[in-house]
Amino acid sequence: MALSVALTFPIELKKIASMQLGELEKLVLQYLWQHQTGDAKQVYAHFEKTRGGTLNTIQSTLDRLFKKDLLARRKQGHAYIYSAKIGREALIAQLIENVTSDFVEHSEHSLVAAFSSVSAKMTEQQLDQLEAIINQQRAQRNNQESE
Amino acid sequence: MALSVALTFPIELKKIASMQLGELEKLVLQYLWQHQTGDAKQVYAHFEKTRGGTLNTIQSTLDRLFKKDLLARRKQGHAYIYSAKIGREALIAQLIENVTSDFVEHSEHSLVAAFSSVSAKMTEQQLDQLEAIINQQRAQRNNQESE
């Protein structure tokens, strides 16, 4: 006799931490890019006036960013001194990568694909800038190969 | 007598619908880019085998995408026929804008910033590709201005 089995998928989702950044997290990152380092108290002092909240909230946010590997920390006295582990440009690159990777083929670099989507909206200055970066990169490679 | 008032900020958050896309939403978008149009039943038929779920789930997702203004729809018989209202490239551009706008100055373009940190990791082919797109874009502009 045939045994019939209900074959359902668990529909598992969520694999990669695509690293969404909250509003406060972004602000804190920007603070650290500007000031190099800061402990919770310093960061709190900076945001207290402009947006309220408590020291604890800042601490949580710093910790969350640390766990996301976006900040480094070292202990000094009682407190951790935090600093950005990733630069602004690199973070932008990673965010773009995250948000576009599902829409680009494996063969192409997501930034290149992204660029072809956006180039029409760029100014001539920005195009020039980009070209300058490209040429600079090429020059660097020629240098290296002749060493 | 002086009246002292506790002046606290409500700390309001969330203003702009920054439009985060869920996993299923991305899949549905890709389906519609490939097939041009589809009603809930068709989309469901396509995903039923590969990921399970119910027709209702697909319907909800189509509706959410519609409300996000990413899909258009027209009634045909009982059902809505959906189609993408935004192209793949335009969506990529918008996603990049959303995710990076908090980090870039108005004058600069997020992609330029991103490239400056990633260029070292790109292959020569990709650099060439990029340059080709730049030149193509410039050519297009020269064309337009002479019309």
Added chain:
DNA sequence: AGATAAAACCGACAGGCAATCGGTTTTATC
């Protein structure tokens, strides 16, 4: 027009994440 079936619509719930903050534990320092 009224019955019928199809699809939309509504509401609820689970799971995840950022923000928030009170309270407890850890720990550097005196």
Added chain:
DNA sequence: GATAAAACCGATTGCCTGTCGGTTTTATCT
């Protein structure tokens, strides 16, 4: 070892996606 500072823990809120059952609407058929 006492003390105060900061980390840590846990709970709560709000928002979003995915999920789906059940009800209402509606196009169509007789």
